[in-house]
Amino acid sequence: MASPLSLYLNRSAQVLRDGTMRVLLMQGADPPSRAPRTLFTFNSQEDVNQIATGCDADIGGTSTAHFELNTNENVNSSIGRQATGVFWGDMRLGVKAGLEGKLRGGYAGFRNKKRPTLFGELTEDVTNHRHLTLRLRLGGDPSTHNSYFCNIQTDGPISTDLWQHRLYFKRRDGGWEDIYHISKPGPICLFCLQIPFDSFVRTNSGEVSEAQIEMYKERIRTIGISLLGGMSGVGGRYELGIDTIGIANDEDIGNYTRGERLPICVICIHLVDHPVLAVCR
Template sequence: MSQYLNRSVRFALDGTSRVLRMAGADAPQRTPKTLLTFNSRADLEQLALGCDADIGGTSSVHMDLDEAHRYDGRPTGKFWGDMRLAVRKELEGRVRGGYAGFRNKHRPTLFGEITEDVTFHEYLALRVRAAGDPRTRHSYYVNLQMDGPITTDIWQHRLFFNRDDGAWEDLYIPFDDFVLTNAGEVASKEMTMARDKVRSIGISLLGGNSGVEGPYELGIDSIRAVNAEDVTIPKRE
């Protein structure tokens, strides 16, 4: 209840601030915007996890605070488990295995739901660390859900890693490159992403799409919205 009231106060204050600043009259704010962090147990409590075991599959999913793989001195999130394509025997042919994922929980308030506005940002930036079975590293997807009437609409993009040594790296995905999907299928109708109300951000491992099994692990420090001037490609160590 206290979190609900705190979110309601934040929602009201943000709205008042926009009115006082006459939002839209000022120059767009292009500074980097932090959307999610994974550096404390409180951060991880704001996440919803799921996998195919919820519907009869045999995969597993966990999100832990990782003290062993710190970034800039702080602990980070570790998304891990076992990716399995098999389902319970009685459900064979009826459900599909090979899925695990997480997203931020929805944030309702007394006045409406808290969403993020990334209208004036060009890229989604993810600070991540690819580990686990190398076969699983090619099946990660980033998922964005907007506040809208069709809750099964998800904007999706494959996560391509540049490193294979388990080190941290920053990955940048142009918002314009996300593809609209519905119930796992690419939408036939072309639409433009309405970036002013991002409801949830998440990452999924879709082993069922690529026929991949094995132990998976993804370290994650933060997810941000940035612009071209903030994009940096560090040299390999």
């Protein structure tokens, strides 16, 4: 296992190498790349070690949260992986004795850890991409399936801001599913309200902020997923597999019209207030 110091030095060296290559290749004059890009993978123990977890047990609740490497061939073979990440635990609404009425239980989540370097914190610029892409696998008790949220933290002026969007899933058979948050209406899906990065809701300290400002997409610090059972009053055993988090644009999904046969199953999900487009593989 790599030590925190070695990871820090490796990240710093990578930033230096990338900056040097841009200068040598004179890439500063090139237009920004719109190519799809993977931000985070969850296919090795080193990947898993870069994930932070938390749950209500940290402040007196009784839920549990784990993030581990899953090497089960039956789970991973369909997407050609030897291993993927799995977020699992028990969602419980109760709290420890003496804390009843003082706090609300029922949450668990994970995100990438902060990535400091000699040149400042490593962040992601998503200004030239319209989609946040997540390859996920839904498991656990069915009661937990509709309580997942995607969370984005930026390097904005208010460090406690969290941009949040609910996740909905089509598959209930434990298979992998590609989730896209779409930026604008287009020919790929004629029946759904497509969701841009800009439609993520700004929250602070667990509450929706009255002032909804534009997300600072130039510097994304962390991306994660949370299960908020306390909001919907649901508990039980939860499990969420995750393979990748990435960014893409409309053209990366394809330019399909009504009635045209698709190479993959494109499903418009209309549930509650935020439809999303799910691509099942």
